[in-house]
Amino acid sequence: MKNLLWVLVSLAVLLAIGSAEKIRYDNFKVFKIKTKNVEQRKWLEQLASDSENFNLWHSGKDEVHIMVNPQKLINLQNYTRSYSLPMEVMVSNVQSLIDGEQSTRSTDDDSSFGWTRYYPLSAIEAFLDDILTKYPSVTSAIDIGTSYEGRKIRGIKISYKEGNPGIFIESNIHAREWITSATATWLINELLTSTDEKVRNLAENHDWYIVPVLNVDGFAYTHTTDRMWRKTRQPVNFSSCIGADPNRNYDSHWMENNGASANPCSETYAGTSPFSEPEIKALADYVASIKDRLNIMLAFHSYSQVLLSPYGWTADLPSNFDDLMAVAKAYADAVESLPYGTVYTYGTSSGAMYFASGATNDWAYSEQDILLSFTIEFRDTGRYGFILPPIQILPHCEETMAGLLAFVEKADELGYLNVKYTF
Incomplete structure (x- = not known):
């Protein structure tokens, strides 16, 4: 039955790919x-x-x-x-990278979900269904809401016991950043199946809320039509350009200090108003409803290999800046210690990268009192950029787990994992 499910998913994927005319980037x-x-x-x-x-x-x-x-x-x-x-x-040649990324579809085993290729939304949803069926006692479905085009935004909660501090992971808010949802699904599987003692401690002593694909419309569009699409897919009524940057759409210092664009054709267009994008409003409502259960908020992005703390809208430093840098350093040091030698840097969003207003990490920190809130920009630093080869998925996931183990350990040492609620 399971094999039949994956065969049907694979056929649906192939039909979708074949029926859409894809934008090409030959010699770009x-x-x-x-x-x-x-x-x-x-x-x-x-x-x-x-x-x-x-x-x-x-x-x-x-x-x-x-x-x-x-x-x-x-x-x-x-x-x-x-x-x-x-x-x-x-x-x-951007198209050559895209072609190489997609070539694994013809050689990979379509009968199971793995981490040697990238999957479309339908396969990720089937993976979540399979996980929920296999582990009903420790997993539960999260219904975040509905996208502009009517897709469900799905997540999963992993909880081995009551009274755990909470960690929330938002992934694939930018549509073309496929390595983020690949990492999120790998983490879900690892938290449930790993026999490593440290991973088991991480899994069983924290509640995990993971949304593998937040920007479901944009993500689907990257698979059917335009691999390089970043934004949402909601039309803008006064422009021919479509979509907004969902990571500039949170109601936290929205459009302040040149941290986003008012131009609908810009990749950093902030939308017509805070929470104008239904995906962001839905996630914000859900997070707000459980904020007293959350100690850490992580937004997965690519690329640049950098951990970004608040603030993005101002050059001012947050009050717990030293602690934020301590947990970021722990993550970076752990990743660099692995044989791959991948180097992460860290700092505030405005200091280490650029001004970015209305972003997840600022909103979670300033509006929801989640004092360890980070954007993590994954591999690489530009050799492949958004089109990270599938062969790098598993090494990257290994790095992410090492980083998270060190991050959470340091957070606990600094007193950030005290349970925020009582029963």
Whole structure:
């Protein structure tokens, strides 16, 4: 019966893939451009609002990663030369990365869910159903709400006993960041099946609330139509551009200090108002309803290999900044100690990366009193960017578990895992 379920899911996936005309990125390149000031960075970000020809992959304090249509390469070169901005190729052909990422579909075993390939929403939902059936005594379904296009936003709670401190994981809020939902599903499986003593302690002495795919509409769209789609899929009534950046849509210092864009064509468009995106309103309502049970809030993102604490909307430091950096350092040190040698940096969102208002970590910290709230930007630093090869999924997941074990241990040592509620 189980094998039949996966066969049906796989057939549905193949039919969906075959029936949609996918956007291709043949000979699109991604460049790393060193910037000298905020004005130059903002100009490159503005250039990316021409979504047919440019796409912003990363914008940091001193460099921007931008994908370019080969027909518009001369425009970018003229600008960078005029200001003597160093520019180097990071990805020479985006479509070749996408083709390589998808090639595992024809060789992988479609009869089971694993972590050697990326899966569409239907398969992730089937995985959740299977987990709920297998472990009914310690798992329960979370109904977050419904997306703009009518999809259910699903999560799972893992709880071995009452009275545990709570950890919430939000994943795939940005549609194209596939490594995040792959990691979230792996964590669910590992928390239930691992025999490692440290993992068992992590699993059984904390309540886990995990939403593998929050931006369900955008995620589905990346599988059927546009692999590089980032935003939600709700139309904007005064623009031909679609969707908002869901990680700029929380009601926490929304649109303050240039931390988001008012341009509907921008990748960081904040929406028409706080919580204008139904997916974000639904998650916020759910988290608010259980905030007294949550000690840690983690938002999984890619890419950059950095842990970002509040605040994103201001350069001011949060009151428990030292503790936030201590748990971030524990995560980074644990990851770097593994044989892969992956290096994570850490800091506030505004200090380590850029201003970002209306984001999950700020909202959870400032509005819900969840004092350990982080955005974690996963692998890598730009060689593959959002199109992380499937062969890296399991090594990355191993790193994530090592990081979480160290993070939670340090959080406990600092007194952040005291139970916040009584029965």
